[in-house]
Amino acid sequence: MSQSAFSWNDKRSTLRLSPTFVIVMTIFIDLTGFGMVIPLLPFYADSLQAGSTALGVLVASFAVMQFIFSPVLGRISDRAGRRPILLLSILTSMASFVLFALAESYMVLLLSRIIAGMATETAVAQAYIADITTKKGRASGIGKVGAAHGAGFIVGPALGGILSVYGFWAPGVAAALLTSVNLVFVFLFLPESINRRDPIHQQRRSKESIIHRPLGTLGKSEISAVLTIFFIITLAFSAIPVVAPLLGRDLFGIGPVEMSYFFIYIGLVQVLLQGFVIGRLAKMFGEEKLTAVGVLLIMVGMFFTPLISHIANFLVSLTAVVFGIGMLNTVIPSFISKRTTAAKQGGALGTAQSVSSIARVPGPLMGGFVYEFAGLAAPFFLSAALLAFAFGLSCRVFQICARTA
Secondary structure, three states: OOOOOEEEEEEOOOEEEEEHHHHHHHHHEEEEEEEHHHHHHHHHHOOOOOHHHHHHHHHHHHHHHHHHHHHHHHHHHHHOHHHHHHHHHHHHHHHHHHHHHHOOHHHHHHHHHHHHHHHHHHHHHHHHHHOOOHHHHHHHHHHHHHHHHHHHHHHHHHHHHHHHHHOHHEEEEEHHHHHHHHHHHHHHOOOOOOOOOOHHHHHHHHHEEEOOOOOHHHHHHHHHHHHHHHHHHHHHHHHHHHHHHHHHHHHHHHOOHHHHHHHHHHHHHHHHHHHHHHHHHHHHHOOOHHHHHHHHHHHHHHHHHOOOOOHHHHHHHHHHHHHHHHHHHHHHHHHHHHOHHHHHHHHHHHHHHHHHHOOOOOHHHHHHHHHHHHHOOOHHHHHHHHHHHHHHHHHHHHHHHHHHO
């Protein structure tokens, strides 16, 4: 199948789109809508007289639903097909944006985030790419999905910030309209990737769907340590969407529009770092060294963020945190993959993602609660203390790898 974006079918005289192009555009549009509303949550919740703990519940509710529904819908898509589950997920996202636009109470806003978490466009899109690519081209295909993810999170906050001057309903309506376009786009141009009647395909799928025992990866002490590091850094970083906007509001008077610029900046750093820099750094220094450096960057950034009441320090500290998390989100899966046999790749990487998903649940709750009852600096210092422990573990991992090299 051609991977060019467009092709012309002479027999039907219709313009056909590459499935890869459709998937990439689907994720881009989906994340644009997502990015339009996420930076506004602290301000929307505040307008509804909800405190920082309630904001933490908003963020955590999405993570809980993702943790529950992503594997469920992924398994259903193995049997029912990718296309119908993708359409269902897009429709679910659209419903969540409509509720976001109509919310006049905290409970309706919470319901919108719960429903949003039930959608799983990215997971199904990655499975679709795996269906239509060879093993050699799979990383490239999934990389395109990741690039679309980052690009959408750059455009979305910009649009959300601009539209928020008309009220919080405006970004919600715009996101719902974008998602409706996405629904039509997928319905018209995306074919099903699974041919359930193909015996060769079924044989390959049955072999690939064998569930490996993920706990088997914990037998190696360095992998156990790296999974612990992954949990801690995700726990610490997942509080950022809650506490960073609150700190910006309370310390610098930053509003929804200005905060959207910070989220755009975060997206740009992530795209540039993961797309062009990390691969070269990993070849030069190795994943174990970059793991320690990444943890150190997040720890230092977290510690200094609330100390100096100047917007420049806020930006520099945020850059260190974002650079560190982007580095770790790349090198940790690579580290685990290189130290796991081919037969257990799925189980090992699945364990890493499960650890990350679990950590995203208490992180926002912890950040919001500590901010509300202990002050604006407390959640940053708490995260820095946790990361100090993770940094010690990362140094231990480096020592183990150096001895076994």
